[in-house]
Amino acid sequence: MANGSEDDARDRPRFPVVPLAAAPTAEISDPGRILGEEIAAARGYRAQAKAANTLRAYTSDWNQFEGWCDERGVDPLPARPEAVATYLAALAMADKADTTVGRHLAAIGWKHRQDGHVAPVQRDVRMVIADTLAGIRREARARPSARKAAITASELAAMIAVADGQGTRTIRDRAIMALGLAAALRRSELVALEWRDVELVEEGLKLTLRHSKTDQEGEGQVIAVPAGKTLRPVERLKAWLAVRGGGAGPLFYQIDPQGRLTDKPMSDRSIARLIQKYAGLVGLDPGSVGGHSLRAGFLTEASRAGATIAKMQEVSRHKKVEVLLGYVRSAELFDEHAGEGFL
Structure with missing residues (x-):
């Protein structure tokens, strides 16, 4: 009986263990087919564990690491901790932000786990990766912040004005x-918007963000955008929708050199280039602004207008109030200055 049980165990299919809420009670007519469907479902759920934007970033980061290894004759998979630490140092030498360096490390670990290997950080008994990353972050904190400047409402009004014509x-x-x-959007959120995410209402519009930096699980967040009197975001969006037309797909399409709509979404880098282009046309330094400048502009203007932290947070969706307080302090830097009465 013991030998028979061992033979039976060897004959059973081997598959990843997936915890079940409750054992199925219905009679199974085709165990092999049903098991195959369940394994496929488990793989599908695992693939959805990361947001689509995160997976795209990880894939790109892994491809860069693989190319770096190939150029230097280093094995990328499984990678030695020393090789990973050296790659992180190379990224820092190329002036990559410490957050970007950390994401590359996460992508390397993700790829190892996907392919059944132990992540390099878990094999790093000498902690060369951890120490290298700590050194990179320490140096980054010592450098001046490279945060892009906020674009004020009046500056944006001028930028919109130079985007003249009906092309x-x-x-x-x-x-x-x-x-x-108006919606304090990140550039990644702008390009991720779809036609279905816009709901025009009497007061303005409701904008649904299905994924964002602070909503990786995709629960969805709705932002109210007033019609406005100066920037008039709703009016300008309606004008674009009249050109775009209805139907599923990205809200903002790429436009080819001949001015024709394509069926492709814009990239987040194209948003930054667009902002820098119009900033330069009104005399702003294009190098000082970027995709984040619109989001920073909303928060700076809201603070100057006396908006509460809670109302600002409704639009910006910041999880940490400390981040918002940084914008408030910046906007109020000269208010009731200690030297105002005698300087």
Whole structure:
């Protein structure tokens, strides 16, 4: 009986263990087929563990690491901890932000786990990866912040004004700039918007963000955007929708050199380039602004207008109030200055 049980165990299919809430009670007519479907479902759920934007970033980061290893004759998989630490140092030497360096490390670990290997950090008994990363972060804290400057409402109004005419590109660009500031959107959130995410209402519009930096599980967040009197984000978005037309797909499409709409979404880098282009046209330093400047502009203007932290947080969706307080302090830097009465 003991030998028979061992033979039976060897004959059973081997598969990843997936915890079940309750054992199935119904009679199974085709165990092999049902097991195959369940394994496929488990793989599908595992694939959804990371947000789509995160997976794209991890894939890109892994490809860069693989290329670096290939150029230097180093094995990328499984990678030695010393090789990973050296790669992180190379990224820092290329002036990559410490957060970017950390994401590359996470991507390397993710790829190892996906392919059934132990992540390098878990094999790093000498802690060369941890020490290297700590040194990179310490040096980054010692450097001046490279945060992009906020674009104020008046500056954005001037930028929108120079995006003159009724061409497809200028209509789109005006809508992107006005909506980006009005909803305090990150550039990744702007390009991820779809046509179905816009609901026009009497007061303005409701914008649904299905994924964002602070909503990795995709629960969805709804932002109210007033019609406005100066930047007029709703009016500008309506003008773009009249050009774009209805139907599923990205809210903001790429436009080819001939001014024709494509069926491809814009990239987040194209948002930054767009903002820098119009900033330069109104005399701002293009190098000092970028995709984050619209979001920072909303928070700075809201603080100056006396908005409460809670109301600012409704739009910005910051999880940590400390981050918002940084914008408030910046906006109020000269208010009731200690030297105002005698300088």
